[in-house]
Amino acid sequence: MISRKLQLIIAALVAAILAMGFYLVHLKHKAESIAVGPATQQLVAPVNGPPAQMTLFVASDDDYSIRPISITSALPSDPGERGRASLHALILRYLAKDSPHPLGPGADVHDVYLLDPASAVVNLNGEFANAHRSGIEVEQLSIFSLVLTLKAQLPQLNRVRFLVDGKTRDTLAGHLDISDWMDIALVSAAAKDLK
Amino acid sequence: MPKAHSNFARVTTLLLLLLAAAFAVEPRKITVYAAQANYQVDILVRNGVDYVGLTDLLEPLGRIESRSDGKKLKLTFNGVETVFEANSRQLRARGTPTLDLSANFLLIDGRGFVPVASIPQLLPRLANQPADFHAAARRLFVGPIQLHYSAELRHSPSRLVLTFSAPVNPAVVIEKGRVHLSFHREPLVGSGADNVSYGDPFLASTSFTETPAGAEFTATVLQPATVALADAGRTLTISPPAPTPPAPAPSPSAQSPNASSPNAAPRPPAPPRPRPFVILDAAHGGDDTGAVLSPTLLEKTVNLALARRLQKELEARGIPTVLTRTADNPLTWDQRAIAANTSHASLYVALHASTSGHGVRIYTSMLALQPGQSKRSFLPWEQAQSPFLQQSSLAAAALAAQSTEDGLPVRTSSVPLRPLNNVTLAAVAVEVTPPGDSPDELAAPEFQQKIAVSLAAAIATLRGRLEEAP
Secondary structure (H helix, E strand, O other), rough: OHHHHHHHHHHHHHHHHHHHHHHHHHHHHHHHHHHHHHHOOOOOOOOOOEEEEEEEEEEEEEOEEEEEEOOOOOOOOOHHHHHHHHHHHHHHHHOOOOOOOOHHHHHHHEEEEEEEOEEEEEEEOOOHHOOOOOOEEEEHHHHHHHHHHHHHHHHOEEEEEEEOOOOOOOOOEEEEEOOOOOHOOOHHHHHHOOO | HHHHHHHHEHHHHHHHHHHHHEEEEEOEEEEOOOOOEEEEEEEEOOOEEEEEEEHHHHHHHHHEEEOOOOOEEEEEEEEEEEEOOOOOOEEEEEOOOEEOOOOOOOEEEEEEEEEEHHHHHHHHHHHOEEEEEEEEOOOEOOOOOOOOOEEEEEEOOOOEEEEEEOOOOOEEEEEEEEEEEOOOOOOOOOOOOOOOEEOOOEEEEEEEEEOEEEEEEEEEEOOEEEEEEEHOOOEEEEEOOOOOOOOOOOOHOOOOOOOOOOOOOOOOOOOOOOOOEEEEEOOOOOOOOOOOEEEEEHHHHHHHHHHHHHHHHHHHHOEEEEEEEOOOOOOOOOHHHHHHHHOOOOOOEEEEEOOOOEEEEEEEEEOOOOOOOOOOOHHHHHHHHHHHHHHHHHHHHHHHHHHOOOOOOEEEEEEEEOOOOEEEEEEEEEEEEOOOOOOOHHHHHHHHHHHHHHHHHHHHHHHOHHHHOO
């Protein structure tokens, strides 16, 4: 027979365990909301410039599509900065909690260099490539959406190539060849199959 | 100080020697001859014992399925289940006595490894076929596949007649005083007496050796010699050249392509080897694992299993097929492209697997069609596929149509994907994804069989069409 006193102690301990459990769940949600904070903020690239309409080509894993959307964002006058701002905005969308095409945490674009009005070099950061999911389709969606978004801001572009942390790389994540220049006309034609 | 210098020099030399030895060691392999296929399996050395991967060994021989819980491996081969326990020598199978392996069974990352020395006892249990392992040459014969020969010295004129139990097509090298026959594909084994002395004015002696690369027969001759194949490749005669009649010189095309000496006499052409129609390329391999589909499933493994299954389906339809790799070995993109371009096949199919999405994706190279370009045009390596894009699109369309007919969701697209750009024949890449939510479904025999049947049916419709395409 368990004494009345012992019963009260056990009940108090169970109540304490339950309370601590609820508090733990609360802390977990709070931590998650902090972690995804930047991605859930307004899609504004950290650059200066007057607000303007920007077209992003957003990939979706659900239906294997790349669709244009318009957002309002600060648009720098420098073409390279404008290209970087557009890609940064696109990547933020991919990092959001409800991302249609998730990327690894910390993915971003360092710079966009214009060698001439028709040739751009996009320097991605290591997190973009190293934490990218591996597969032909997922890699194709990422790279094609970056290329089409860049072309939307810089219509005179004809070709793009990618670096990762300033270095050439054979593939994005084991499949898509990013070692050479990409002809934007061919990317646009291939992307039509995705819609 | 001089002593210290001497010790330093000794240690440095020793380290350099060890380093050189480490680089010089190539992974050893077992060559397997079976009715289904000839293939090689990598040897893994653990605690001084040679092991082979169970899946590598059995996959080409039949339907295999394995499940591991980290301590046990349940292997179902052709419907019969066998249980292997990690770090145990005992092997249990339903309705059969326990078998003791020569060393512990190894379970590494969900893959089972058995000692090489136990293969002759193990294979009859698992595959229900006799197995004969020639340890020195690391040649394994599965089933009654061995090919035998007999040698007979005949006179007037002196000549050595070799009679084989099945047609052969050896590589022939004739040099001063020796005739070498190399049997790289045939499961040829010795006839008992490997070294024979004849003491004949034409033929001094013969020797037979087995190596991991195949079998070698050498005849030491005292006069110039010629080699002739007859009886559809079952009889090979080494003889002095016949007195030359005053006749026109034989055309170079009459020479056997296998004879590598200008002294080699023309002999009847060997039975033609069927030209492959398809070359299948299981993507990734070795250290390049491809995508990590699940904690226990790698893309390279799924790709190879699917390639083997597809090869069986194609060959069942009478479509000669070759694989770029038959084991878990690495290949560069250039090696894959060169293998395809020198295979004389009409279609290259790269096989990939992914967990993203559902269905089958079919890709062609993302190159521009160049008007006026012919297949004989001199092109940069990165654009070699360009003249073959139309054929590749034809192949992709056929594969997509069949997948749709078979109820598999399918998408086609062009993509920058190596080595498609470097292949000089119709070339497509196929990426398969699991039908449900579990990545492990990619390794399910039923799913792989469904994909293989669908792809094989589509490829069968391309025979004749690819050659006719402009």
